Amino acid sequence: MDEGERLVHASSFGAAAVAYAEHRPDYAQRAVRWALEGAPGVRVLDLGAGTGKLTATLVALGVDVVAVEPDPAMSSELRRALTGIGALQGVRVLSGSAEEIPLGDGAVDVVVAGNxxxxxxxxxxxxxxxxxxxxxGVLAGLWNVMDDGVEWVEGLAEVSGSAAIGPRDTPASWRAETAGMHLPKTGAARFSSPEQAEFPHGQRRTADSLVATLGTRAGMLVMPDEEREATLGRIRAYLASRPETARGEFTLPMRTAVLRVRRR
Structure with a gap:
């Protein structure tokens, strides 16, 4: 993806902020604990915090959280989520981006980024x-990926196409995509060699809510309406054809995958 495409995809989520908040999964608590492991303190920056999926897990772990998010619609949903768990007063929510972080030098012990x-x-x-x-300090990226080692999930990935289930969305592709390409490219010598780890996770879904979840992926959000509806239709038909997903609720097998480096 070139720089123009990256910016279009990255800025696509605000229009779907409500759906993102409703349908995207949280993060496995064991994975978040591993991301924080060995940090010199408990001051944590959730960078690109979105609607607060990772922020809420950090709050549950009792760390001091600052959430930075550039999109006002996503920040609005983040505040709504924190209010719902009674945590809004304990978390600073700031407007900013990874390229322009509104904090002072050495302000945090950990920087995390969820998807x-x-x-x-x-x-x-x-x-x-x-x-x-x-x-x-620690820099950790966390991604929720679908476990395509499960046969019906593998089939779902094939039917969905790369716009809905693409790079970083299954364990093997995540390992390859994050082996080095998402680490700091400027001043990289200040960071240790990367560590990767994966932790079991899952999300309760119905066929309809899984379709809605996949519809919040960036590739789907920027897709022309006709093509998007055709893709979602194929996914609906596939889920209706599988005994695991055709009726009622089921657990979508997932892993929370973590890439971690340390500041020297």
Whole structure:
């Protein structure tokens, strides 16, 4: 994806902020604990915080959270989510981006990004992240990926196409895509070699709500309406044909995958 496409995809979520908040999954708590492991303190920046899916998990773990998000519609849903769990007063929610973080030098011990790091311009964001991290601080990207080791999920990926289930959306593709390409490109010597880990996760869905979830993917949001409806129709038909997903609720097998580096 070239820079123009990246910007279009990255800015597509605001129009679907309500659906994103309703349908996107949270993150496995074990994965978030691993992301924070070994940090020098508990000051955490959730960068590209979106509607607060990762922020809420951080709050549950009792860390001091600052959430930074560039899109006002996504921030509005984030505040709504934090209000719902009684945590709005305990979390600073700031307007900003990975390329322009509104915090001082060494302000946080950990920077995390939930399904967002691949949208950062690391040529700029790498230096910004290094700037706000304390010495020995941690940078961790987290992604929820579908476990295509399960036969019906593998079939779903084939039917859905790359706009709905693309790079980073299954374990093997995530490992390849995050092996190095999403790490800071400026000042990279200030970060350790990357570590990858995956943790079991799942999301309760129905066929309709899984279709809605896939409809919030960036590739789907920027797709022409006719093509989008045709793709969602194929997904509906596939889910209706499978005994695992045709009736009622089921668990979508997932993993929360984490890429972690440390600031030297």
């Amino acid at each position: 967002a790091m691949h949208w950062f311009d690391m040529a700029v964001a790498g230096s910004e992240i290094a700037r706000v991290l304390a010495p020995n």
